[in-house]
Amino acid sequence: MILNRMLPLAAIALLGLAGCSKNSDEGANSSKLEVRLMDAPGDFRSVFLDVRQVEVHLKEENDPNGWKMLSFKPQVVDVLQYVNGKSALLVSEDFAPGDLKEIRLILGPDSYVIGRDGLRYDLKTPSGQSSGIKLKLDKASLRQRETFQLLLDFDVARSIVERGNWDPSKDKKERYLLKPVIRVVAQDVRxxxxxxxxxxxxxxxxxxxxxxxxxxxxxxxxxxxxxxxxxxxxxxxxxxxxxxxxxxxxxxxxxxxxxxxxxxxxxxxxxxxxxxxxxxxxx
Known part of the structure; x- marks a missing residue:
């Protein structure tokens, strides 16, 4: 859906952001973070992403102990269902106001595509399964009593790559690699x-x-x-x-x-x- 740059591996560093407060007074002063996924059509019938975790980073970018999991139920999402203005809501969670810098998606081993031929082809995603797909943000902030949306715009055409040495006589599992190209958009841009x-x-x-x-x-x-x-x-x-x-x-x-x-x-x-x-x- 996009002619984008491949965003480097990283996460949302939320400086000073805390989890959902149980105190009603604190809740009144919090902001809400939504993470949504949308897509541009590619040359496939379906593209299923096995999303296991969505995480944010609460400390300095290079601190490996700063990751926090968001409230997300693991699911396999057919991204081709979310085009032309539609989006899948992955996360809706309360946070204290603050700056957003990075987010990370952890993918499982069950991502696959259904080709125009009707056959299933597994997607190999080595980086997504280990360190995750890490996406940086620029000049994005959560404000008090406002809902802030992050739109992850997944480019199917550029993200799914056919192996150069694949031929129809080989194992279908070896045909495609998933090299995610994702544009991150702050949803106050409308x-x-x-x-x-x-x-x-x-x-x-x-x-x-x-x-x-x-x-x-x-x-x-x-x-x-x-x-x-x-x-x-x-x-x-x-x-x-x-x-x-x-x-x-x-x-x-x-x-x-x-x-x-x-x-x-x-x-x-x-x-x-x-x-x-x-x-x-x-x-």
């Missing part, structure tokens, strides 16, 4: 872009490339659904260039679909900018 692509049969990938502001060149992606609709959420305010790349070929007897680029799409905070039906012209 801009977005939505629209409809014509023809829907082109099933295009959509890129939103920020062209102004401090985060210029940041790129987020998704794919249109079978009806041609798409939505990209959690975008910082700014100006974007939206690009459409067909993922299928045109029917026999028609010229090929071609890429479309729409510059100057303005996104403001707390609003979703709707693009009028975006045709993919024929050459």
């Amino acid at each position: 801009g977005g872009i939505s629209g409809t692509v014509v023809p829907a049969a082109a099933l295009p990938q959509i890129l939103a490339i920020r062209t102004s502001g401090l985060l210029a060149s940041d790129t987020v992606s998704t794919m249109a659904d079978a009806s041609g609709r798409f939505q990209i959420g959690a975008l910082p305010a700014g100006t974007y260039r939206v690009e459409f790349f067909p993922s299928t070929t045109a029917p026999a007897g028609q010229n090929a679909y071609r890429t479309v680029r729409l510059p100057g799409i303005v996104v403001t905070n707390d609003n979703v900018t709707t693009i009028q039906p975006s045709p993919l012209p024929l050459n």
Whole structure:
């Protein structure tokens, strides 16, 4: 869903953050942390992540004893169910106000994909099973009496890699590796872009490339659904260039679909900018 950088291994260092208070007066002054997972479609029927733990870090970044488990029930999540503005709530927990710096996901051994061929392929995730997938945050803070959301935007297309030496005669378990590419977004950033692509049969990938502001060149992606609709959420305010790349070929007897680029799409905070039906012209 995203053309992102692979975030380095680390965790949410919550300076001065404590667990859920049992005292009603303290509770009134606390803030709430939510962790949500969403995804961009990839070339699979389903992508299941075996999430075992979600942890935050309460001390200095390099202190190995600073990790704290959040209130999370281990589960296998089909991330392809959470696209176009939908998200899975992983954690909702009270904390004392403070700065957020890192978060860590621990994955189990049961992650897998269902391919377009209908077959199951296990995902090997050595780093996720041992030290965890560690994600840094920048300038994120929990404020008193507010709910703060962290959106983990999982890029299926870039995260699942086929082994170069795999062939159909080999064990299906050895076909894919999971190398997670995740963009972390603070959910007080609530801009977005939505629209409809014509023809829907082109099933295009959509890129939103920020062209102004401090985060210029940041790129987020998704794919249109079978009806041609798409939505990209959690975008910082700014100006974007939206690009459409067909993922299928045109029917026999028609010229090929071609890429479309729409510059100057303005996104403001707390609003979703709707693009009028975006045709993919024929050459």
